[in-house]
Amino acid sequence: MRVSRLDTAEMPDKTAEIDLSLLVDVIEKYRGKKGNLIPVLQSAQDIYGYLPEQAFRMISKELGLKLSDMYGVATFYAQFRLNPVGKNIIKVCHGTACHVQNAKALTVALEDNLGIKDGETTEDNMFTLESVACLGCCSLAPVMMIGEETYGNLDGKAAARVIKQMRKNR
Ligand code: FES
Secondary structure, eight states, X not given: OBOSOOOTTSOOOTTOOOOGGGGHHHHHHHTTOTTOHHHXXXXXXXXXXXXXXXXXXXHHHXXXXXXXXXXXXXXXXXXXXXXXXXXXXXXXXXXXXXXXXXXXXXXXXXXXXXXXXXXXXXXXXXXXXXXXXXXXXXXXXXXXXXXXXXXXXXXXXHHHHHHHHHXXXX
């Protein structure tokens, strides 16, 4: 679950090309159905990996959902993303145990190393940095997860080494 929320003012790139035809079946599936807002957003996100603005507009037009309601839901629920993500999502735990073990410093070190802020994606689309709630391995605090891999007892230097290795192996 994401802890930091996306800034609603921070809208996706409006010029990015996305294939809206991929949404046609989703729209037909949910047309006229009550309570379709969340499932239709989930389906759109499954298709694109995030919720592009063009998808919002098409869904709104086709299903008669208000854009403001759609953005309200998309920014409220942690599962939704308004921006594309990188190839690797670095989840830094900011749960209680990790917080106590200075997870903040870990995030700051990763921000410095990657040249992005929490919630952002590197220019080469290789990494997205995210603060999340407890990852369920508190005895290893502070913890980060990249893909299925968990890294525990970290400090900024160790995290930077992991990133360096991943860049080398790509
Ligand atoms: S608080 Fe970080 S893994 Fe539980």
